[in-house]
Amino acid sequence: MIDLNVDILIIGAGPAGLAAAIAAKEQGIDSILILEREDMPGGILRQCIHNGFGLHRFNEELTGPEYAQRDIDRVNELGIKIRCGTTVLSVSEDKLVTCVSSEEGFRTIKAKAIILAMGCRERPRGALCTPGTRCAGIYSAGTAQRFVNLEGYMPGRRVVILGSGDIGLIMARRMTLQGAKVLACVEIMPYSSGLNRNIVQCLEDYDIPLYLSHTVTDIKGRERVEGVTVARVDENRKPIPGTEIDFRCDTLLLSCGLIPENELSLGAGVELSPVTSGAVVDEDLETSITGIYACGNVLHVHDLVDHVSSESFRAGKAAAEYVKGIKREGRIIHVKDGFGVRGVVPQRIHGGCREDVTFMFRPASVYRNSTAVVTCGNNVIKRKKAMIFTPGEMATLTLKASELEAVQEVDGDITVSIEQEGM
Amino acid sequence: MEKLITCINCPVGCRMTVTLTEDGEFISVTGNTCKRGADYAKQECTLPLRMITAVIPVDGSDMPLSVKTASPVPKRLIKEIMKELSEVKVSAPISLGQVIIPDILNTGVDIIATRSVEK
Numbered sequence: 001m002i003d004l005n006v007d008i009l010i011i012g013a014g015p016a017g018l019a020a021a022i023a024a025k026e027q028g029i030d031s032i033l034i035l036e037r038e039d040m041p042g043g044i045l046r047q048c049i050h051n052g053f054g055l056h057r058f059n060e061e062l063t064g065p066e067y068a069q070r071d072i073d074r075v076n077e078l079g080i081k082i083r084c085g086t087t088v089l090s091v092s093e094d095k096l097v098t099c100v101s102s103e104e105g106f107r108t109i110k111a112k113a114i115i116l117a118m119g120c121r122e123r124p125r126g127a128l129c130t131p132g133t134r135c136a137g138i139y140s141a142g143t144a145q146r147f148v149n150l151e152g153y154m155p156g157r158r159v160v161i162l163g164s165g166d167i168g169l170i171m172a173r174r175m176t177l178q179g180a181k182v183l184a185c186v187e188i189m190p191y192s193s194g195l196n197r198n199i200v201q202c203l204e205d206y207d208i209p210l211y212l213s214h215t216v217t218d219i220k221g222r223e224r225v226e227g228v229t230v231a232r233v234d235e236n237r238k239p240i241p242g243t244e245i246d247f248r249c250d251t252l253l254l255s256c257g258l259i260p261e262n263e264l265s266l267g268a269g270v271e272l273s274p275v276t277s278g279a280v281v282d283e284d285l286e287t288s289i290t291g292i293y294a295c296g297n298v299l300h301v302h303d304l305v306d307h308v309s310s311e312s313f314r315a316g317k318a319a320a321e322y323v324k325g326i327k328r329e330g331r332i333i334h335v336k337d338g339f340g341v342r343g344v345v346p347q348r349i350h351g352g353c354r355e356d357v358t359f360m361f362r363p364a365s366v367y368r369n370s371t372a373v374v375t376c377g378n379n380v381i382k383r384k385k386a387m388i389f390t391p392g393e394m395a396t397l398t399l400k401a402s403e404l405e406a407v408q409e410v411d412g413d414i415t416v417s418i419e420q421e422g423m
Numbered sequence: 424m425e426k427l428i429t430c431i432n433c434p435v436g437c438r439m440t441v442t443l444t445e446d447g448e449f450i451s452v453t454g455n456t457c458k459r460g461a462d463y464a465k466q467e468c469t470l471p472l473r474m475i476t477a478v479i480p481v482d483g484s485d486m487p488l489s490v491k492t493a494s495p496v497p498k499r500l501i502k503e504i505m506k507e508l509s510e511v512k513v514s515a516p517i518s519l520g521q522v523i524i525p526d527i528l529n530t531g532v533d534i535i536a537t538r539s540v541e542k
Contacts, residue, residue, distance in 0.1 A: 049476045049489035049537065063476055065489050065538040069519055149478055152487045177477060177505050197431035201473060205498065387456070393434045 002096070002110045007031035007323045008316075009097055009111035011264065013082050014043020015305050016296025016312040017117035018071035023316030024115075025078045029323055033109070034075075034082040035099055041075070041082050042068035043119060044142070045305065047149045050170055052197075056306035067305060091116075091268040093289055113291045113319040116265055116279070117312065120297040122167075123257040130162075132219025132228075141167040141255040148174055156251025160228050161185045162216050164192035164199075166303075168255025173202035175253075182208045183247050186230050188215040188237055191366070193392040195303075215239065216252065225250050258301045268292065275343040276300040283349040283357045284318035284328065285311065293319050300345050300360070303394050307360065328352065333376070333407060338417025340364050340389070341372075351408050358398045359416055363389035371419045372397050377412030389418055426468050430460045441468045471498040477505060479523070481540055482514035489537045490523050496530050503528055515540040 008024050010017045013036035021034055040046065045053070048064030055061055058070070075082065086101040097109045122140040139147075139155055145167065147153040159175050161168045164187035172182045185203060190213045192199055203210050211230060217239045218229035232243035260278040262270070271280045271288035278299040279287040285295050295315035296308045330351025337344050344361040359374070367389040374382040374397065384397050397416065399407075407414065424445060430437040439454040441464050452464040466472065472495035478487035496504065504527055511524060517540040524534040 049478060049491075051474050051476055051491060061474070063489060063491055063537040066519065069538065149489065150486055152478065152480060152485065177501070195431075196429055196434065196436040200429060200431050205473070205501075388435045390434050 001108060003107045004033075004109045005031075006033045006109060006111050008033075008113045008115065008319050009095075009109055010034040010115045010117055011088050011091070011097075012036065012043065012117035012119060012296075012298070013038075013041035013084070014117060014119050014296065015045055015068065015071060015308050016119070016298070016315075017043070017115065018068070018075055019309040019312035020115045020117055020293075020295055020316035020319070021080045022071065022074050022078065023313040024320040025080055025316075027317055027320030027324075029320045032080050034080065035086045035088055035097075036082055036084045037087045039084050041072050041084065047142075047146050048170075049149050050174075053305050056304065057309055064305075071309075088264055091264045091292075093269050095291060112323050113293065115312075115315055115319055116262075116270075116287070116292065116294040116298050117296050118261045118264060118298045120258040120260045120301050122254070123259060125254060128162075128254065128256055130216055130219060132216075133221055135219070135221035135223060135225050137221065137225035137250050138219065138252045138254070141165075141171045141253045144171055144251075144253050145174065148178060154178055154180065155253075156180060156225075156249075158183060158249040159251045159253060160216070160230070160247050160249045161253045161255060163187065163255035163257070164194050164210060164212075165255045165257065166194045166198050168253065169194045169198040169202040171253055171255070172208050173206060176206045176208070180251075182206070183249055184209050184211055184230065186211045186214045186216060188213070188233055195392065211245075217244065219252060225252055228252055258297065260298045260301065262298060265294065265298070270294070273343065273347060275337065276345060278345075280347045281345065282328075282332075283346050283353050283355070284321075285315035285346070286318060286322075291319075291322055300343055302360075303392070307394065307396070310358075311360075330408070334413040335359065336413055336415045337361070338373075338375075338415040340367055340370075340418030340420075341416050342391075344416045349404075349407075349414070353404055354401055356398050356400050357404065358396055360394050360396050361416060363391055363393075363395055363418060366390045367418050367420055369421045372416065373419050374399060374414060374416050376407045376414045377410040379406065379410050381406055381414070383419075428464060428467055430455060430463055432457075432459045432463055439464045441465070443468060472496065473498045473501060475501060475504055476537070477508050479508055479511055479513060481517070482512060484515060484540060486540075488513060488517060488523075488540060490534050491537050492527070492530075493533045493535050496527070496532050500528055500530065504534075508534065516542045 045064035045068040053067040089098045231239040279294040293315040295312040328350045442450045476491045
């Protein structure tokens with residue numbers, strides 16, 4: 001039984017869902033509903049109280065809550081409905097969505113188009129294979145961030161952080177400013193995947209040591225963490241005996257990577273990419289199922305919310321056009337990862353595409369003074385030089401509509417690759 | 424006197440060497456690849472500035488209020504500003520951008536709310 005029919009249903013009211021809703025409404029679609037599992041819209045930005053968001057989109061540095069509020073205000077202004085406290089249970093191929101909330105109970109909603117905007121999750125302890133006891137005091141960095149910034153609790157007093165991604169670095173500073181002692185930030189790789197800015201302003205400013213090529217080899221404690229052992233690793237990331245350092249601490253925070261949260265997408269039968277762990281999409285962010293779109297961190301993990309917003313505007317606009325019956329034309333051109341490129345999105349485009357298309361990808365390693373190259377068949381379509389490509393920063397490359405015309409004249413797939421200097 | 428610093432403006436992360444006089448006045452910088460790097464190096468060696476963000480408790484609410492300095496403040500004041508913030512109490516309603524503490528520690532910079540709280 002269907003309780004409600006809508007034109008566009010959006011799952012998640014974080015920056016991706018909000019931007020997609022705004023774009024769809026601005027295309028003239030009135031029947032839009034956003035479902036959000038938390039009690040308030042804003043997504044992860046609500047707990048990201050530090051600043052640095054919005055430099056590209058608004059040309060100013062906002063905090064997370066401020067960035068989110070701009071989109072929430074616009075959504076309210078446009079009269080788009082958000083149903084908070086509502087968890088989506090399933091999505092089906094024919095766009096039937098079941099959800100549950102304490103106010104309305106179990107409901108079934110039928111949509112003409114669905115936009116998946118569920119975001120991502122942190123890699124948990126279980127996925128890291130860290131030895132040691134199962135005691136209290138081990139949290140993902142984002143969980144600790146939620147405790148401190150949204151719930152007003154301090155998760156511990158003496159802290160070691162495993163992983164030097166940006167959330168870990170940001171939490172090193174937050175915990176220190178709130179009175180905790182952060183003893184060390186431990187990174188298994190020989191480099192940090194965090195921004196230089198965060199290394200300087202979150203670790204160096206507070207004299208927190210960064211142990212590169214080190215990992216946690218033991219966690220001790222019965223009820224609560226009492227200490228961790230950290231050891232140097234070799235080039236195969238195996239701990240080197242004899243290099244152990246013991247830290248007495250009551251808390252271990254994990255900042256070891258983010259994974260798109262695609263359980264609902266899988267349930268619907270959406271094809272996922274093994275590289276991005278997100279859906280395989282075209283230039284409209286349409287997944288393998290017609291009328292189902294994906295954008296933001298559920299599609300691929302972004303570094304900048306500004307990129308999430310621009311990607312999601314595109315998804316919202318495309319979903320609106322789909323509802324209005326506008327179809328895409330032309331042959332399907334596959335977009336492949338070449339040398340030095342991991343997880344390029346979108347993975348396919350239509351030959352008849354008349355709009356600029358932005359490719360986003362993660363460089364596989366650090367490449368200095370190199371060039372990103374787009375080829376189609378044997379033709380070079382575009383080259384873009386950069387002083388540095390690094391895995392810590394998503395690279396973007398935009399093909400103008402005029403440049404896409406060149407693609408239509410040749411056969412074959414598109415490849416995005418990195419050319420190193422002197423090659 | 425020389426100081427080594429890493430540029431934070433972009434992922435290139437230039438290693439810069441700043442030459443200062445004995446009493447800490449800026450003379451020159453090398454190792455930067457753009458003007459933003461030079462400006463940052465000079466600022467960071469003479470008067471390093473930081474934005475401060477924090478949360479403070481709200482009377483009658485479980486969820487704390489996020490606040491920030493309206494513009495960057497001298498880095499050496501971070502500890503003192505956090506202490507001031509630990510002693511402030513606010514109550515709803517609060518609107519985004521509302522001044523929570525004016526002119527904190529005579530810096531000329533206000534502490535402002537970064538979200539709204541309804542009554």
